[in-house]
Amino acid sequence: MKSYYRVMLGKKSIFAETCFNEGFIGADFEINQDLSNDLPENWRDFNAKFRNIYLSNHPGKTNVGAGLACGFLWTVSKGIKIGDTVLCPDGYGAYHVGLVTGNYQYVPGSILPHRRSVRWENKRIQREQMSDALKNSTGSIGTLSNISSYAAEIESLIAGEYKSPITSTDPNIEDPSEFALEKHLEDFLVKNWKQTDLGKEFDIYEEDGELVGQQYQSDTGPMDILAIKKDKSQLLVVELKKGRASDAVVGQVLRYMGYVKQELAEESQTVRGVIIALEDDTRIRRALAMTPDISFYRYEVSFKLIKNA
Known part of the structure; x- marks a missing residue:
């Protein structure tokens, strides 16, 4: 099955x-060796093999x-x-x-030495044409993000047709409209994190001043938010329900907490989880009664009209 990725070509392109x-396309991360025989x-x-090399x-x-x-390096090179x-x-x-037209190749001494050959199409997509949800996903921090859930919209944009259907290719999505709404709310939550109850105890994870904790990649998919307690003693996985079946979320x-x-966790750190949903959900509450390390939050959406004239 074909996949779609947003790839950054160096910091700030x-x-x-x-x-x-x-x-x-390519990546660096200062892993200065040919990976041809090291891409499981x-x-x-x-x-497991290269984390310590990177840390050293x-x-x-x-x-x-x-x-x-x-x-990111594995995904660019192999995934x-x-x-x-x-x-x-x-x-x-x-x-x-x-x-993408070629397998991995190593070009030492050059920019982005871990490379894949690409045939660039005679087509550019303007960011202003994208739906807000796709903008958020393509604008996420990091070298790479998997945007395959927006395949229909991307193909329509490539074809020159502007349409942003509220759809999802994830079979666990029960309510596509809720999925679309909560993609917006994820961005809102990140921007207003410090004003929330969670923000009083936790910070969204940062590396070198960049907010890497939104859509943090794992081997079972991207987490909505990865946060760390202010005293560094605990890592927190935050997921919006996004229309998914209760058992699935x-x-x-x-799975994210296990990862x-x-x-990721240091020896002294514990791990907790949070699920945030639009409505109270008895099925989630039943499941979480047996999993005390996950908390359940419900959010409210409100707005008002202000007459200017």
């Missing part, structure tokens, strides 16, 4: 023009930062398949569209 001219099918196996090259970095870097589509920002409000949070505990 600094290498975008070179990549467009020479026909490739499993992302976790790659992280970057003293002071955390397991969270190392997991992020190694995960993206030939035939997948990449959208790469040019730094001026447009995204170039490319088709509880199971997903547990964080096994791959």
